[in-house]
Amino acid sequence: MSTSQLPLRTIDLPVLPGTVGTGSTQVATLGVMGGGQLGRMFVHAAQRMGFFTAVLDPDPQSPAGRVSHHHVQTAYDDATGLAHLSQLCDAITTEFENVPALSLQTLAAQRPVAPGAQAVAVAQNRIEEKSHFVASGVLCAPYAVIENAEHLATLDTALLPGILKTARMGYDGKGQVRVANAAELAAAWEDLKRVPCVLEKMLPLKAECSVLLARGWDGQIVAYPAQRNVHVDGILAVTHAYVGNLPAALAARALAAAQSIARQIDYVGVLCVEFFVVDDGSPEGDLIVNEIAPRPHNSGHYTMDACSHSQFDLQVYSLAGLALPELRQHSPAIMLNLLGDVWQDAAGKPRTPDWQAVLALPGTHLHLYGKLAARPGRKMGHLNITAGDIPSLLATTRQVAELLGLPGLEQP
Structure with a gap:
């Protein structure tokens, strides 16, 4: 593939047209926060279409970092690493939802970021996520927010039996406990270190x-x-x-x-x-x-x-x-x-x-x-x-x- 056939860098931000004809000879670079398998498959797709790629991930052996044109090997909240990624890339995405939303916000000040920090922050917090479901007019399971002892004491017992889920850092079944009654709920919340949680009614x-x-x-x-x-x-x-x-x-x-x-x-x-x-x-x-x-x-x-x-x-x-x-x-x-x-x-x-x-x-x-x-x-x-x-x-x-x-x- 000749250079003239590659997706070229443009200055028309925030949207990257990805088309040729600008007269530039510099190939556009797409970045991804996270170096796991989802990042790897994104990198392969981008490279197949002629883009250069950059990955930010602290693991020197990350699956995506090993196949990308650039690997910025820093923590996800490292200011120097974020600045380097911004310099390398024309637009940036993420491969998992637990990348710090603040880091995406920092990147967005320099480059287009999709999904945006606000949308990722919603997915990172079950409490906010539930609120957005309601605002979207879609049905979710009956639930209650538990952030303190008062919330626990005044809980509607009609939500039991239920599933207690941590508001943050829950995926692949992590941070979830099934509870049959109020006593099990209180014990589960203690085991979860009293972090903010959502109790969802268990449904058939x-x-x-x-x-x-x-x-x-x-x-x-x-x-x-x-x-x-x-x-x-x-x-x-x-x-x-x-x-x-x-x-x-x-x-x-x-x-x-x-x-x-x-x-x-x-x-x-x-x-x-x-x-x-x-x-x-x-x-x-x-x-x-x-x-x-x-x-x-x-x-x-x-x-x-x-x-x-x-x-x-x-x-x-x-x-x-x-x-x-x-x-x-x-x-x-x-x-x-x-x-x-x-x-x-x-x-x-x-x-x-x-x-x-x-x-x-x-x-x-x-x-x-x-x-x-x-x-x-x-x-x-x-x-x-x-x-x-x-x-x-x-x-x-x-x-x-x-x-x-x-x-x-x-x-x-």
């Missing part, structure tokens, strides 16, 4: 699902159809992405709710909205929003092999100010999350998964993240399975699951 669940969308600087939104998710021990295990994985009316409601949330917080970038399907006695069930992730999400990994554009392509398009593309899913798909447990046998001894047998099966697409050590519960990669029809897809998935010893394959 039928299923879980999510919607992935992208919203541009101009407010344009494109979205994938809702996908059905299966979690094991609080971590996503399987995503079903094909027609019929959810009732059509329910999927349409989820899409409308996700779009409303994105508009209400003036979101720019890729957003995942996770939902619970609650058993209300009806055939379909009722839909309530659980949480948002201001970034690409595990449940969207299937888009890398089953769609015209992946969620990481959309992250590049939205950050760079390019017109968002029309999305098309060309194949039914299932995504299987690969944790470090796959690298252990039933006795807990290290093993090498039989990738040769797995990849000999039709429609299997392996994505490993370049992490150097496999530990139980650590996300090491994912496997996408595509097929021309759903029965073939399910049959291959069962074979893969047997070969790798994967859980969570109950059918929709």
